[in-house]
Amino acid sequence: MSKILEGRWTAKLEGSFVVFIIGMRINKPWLIHRWLPLVVQMTRMLRELYPRPDLGFMGGKTWFGRTIVLIQYWRSFEDLEDYAKARDLEHLPAWAAFNRAIGTNGDVGIYHETYCIEPGQYENVFVNMPPTLIGAVAPMIEARGARASARGRLTDSKPTA
Known part of the structure; x- marks a missing residue:
């Protein structure tokens, strides 16, 4: 597990x-x-x-x-x-x-x-979970600061220019 x-x-x-x-x-x-x-x-x-x-x-x-x-x-x-x-x-x-x-x-x-799915078109959060779904195939980072909200995570996933 x-x-x-x-x-x-x-x-x-x-x-x-x-x-x-x-x-x-x-x-x-x-x-x-x-x-x-x-x-x-x-x-x-x-x-x-x-x-x-x-x-x-x-x-x-x-x-x-x-x-x-x-x-x-x-x-x-x-x-x-x-x-x-x-x-x-x-x-x-x-x-x-x-x-x-x-x-x-x-x-x-x-x-x-x-x-x-294009960059900036998805967000996710996992609370007290083992890595699962996208969390099992992508690097996991703490969802704090700007990443604490769904909008913040969505903005964080947009490509930078």
């Missing part, structure tokens, strides 16, 4: 980055043979991504339930797109398998959202 950072902290990345939210919803839980392969495939993708920072994946967090949510951080949209289209990596075969096995039959739902 990560050490709790007592007090108020903020995470700051240099430059632009991408927040990618992806997941699935188990619409028919009793059809384990329909949704379990997707969980296995996503696990394979994450095992492939974590040791390969050259692919642009910075890290993320997963929550499990009937709806599974993964929040991921990528260096750029181009890196994310390159990974999605790479024939020699895990995603493209998994996507093809999903379309063959599930397609639009409704047993399992999948989704994703992509946010391209």
Whole structure:
């Protein structure tokens, strides 16, 4: 378990980055043979991504339930797109398998959202938390002084001229 950072902290990345939210919803839980392969495939993708920072994946967090949510951080949209289209990596075969096995039959739902974040367009605060979400992929600094407020953190993340 990560050490709790007592007090108020903020995470700051240099430059632009991408927040990618992806997941699935188990619409028919009793059809384990329909949704379990997707969980296995996503696990394979994450095992492939974590040791390969050259692919642009910075890290993320997963929550499990009937709806599974993964929040991921990528260096750029181009890196994310390159990974999605790479024939020699895990995603493209998994996507093809999903379309063959599930397609639009409704047993399992999948989704994703992509946010391209520019400097000065995000802020965050973590109070008495271990590094998590963006805090797990970006340097953490104390949120005091100008960084004590959301507006101050937002202004602090804008590029300097």
